[in-house]
Amino acid sequence: MSQAPQESQPGFQEPASVQYGCYPPQNPGIALSQTSMILGILSLFVVGVILGPIAILKANEAERNFGVQATVGKVTGLIGLIFGALQVLAIIGYFLLMLFLIPASIYGSNL
Template sequence: MTQPADNQPQFNGSAPNQGAPMYIQNSPEQMRGAQLAQTSMILGILSLFVVGIILGPIAISKAKQAEQLHTAATVGKVTGWIGTIFGILSILWIVLLVVMSVAASQS
């Protein structure tokens, strides 16, 4: 077994302040961005199943606010857009059914 050279740091198995937990403190801006990103994600997922025409644009808006605070909010933005598109398609489907039922009742 070789001996370490004198100029190399040596590790004796104990670190300074070992046992003291280290906390990373986020700035209020980072915390607000994370909160907006999470809200955007929740609203985006809900927009896929419930009232997408309303919740989708809100999710997109929250995602944009989070991104302005330098926080990634891709999931909220994507699910918000998909929910909005589903909402628009469902409204178009309902309008089509109403038009077809009115046309059928007049003939």
């Protein structure tokens, strides 16, 4: 009785490209698109005059250089920019109004 020689099976080896616990590399265009969206949403609530244009620039860069859609970043950045500009104009108007109304109410108008 002769036995057939058993073939030795090699041990299981993981492919070199699989790394557990790490995320796969992300497309830089997607990261720019997400950044523009976050900045656009923040510009609706905080300092829209500054964050709005930055969101629009990041969205344009994501679309131009990487071909990724970044419409949300553009729209929210534009709305935040408009709201921020209106807030700045309202603050300036308020101070100008107070500048001319308070002295007129204290000293009276001699026109």
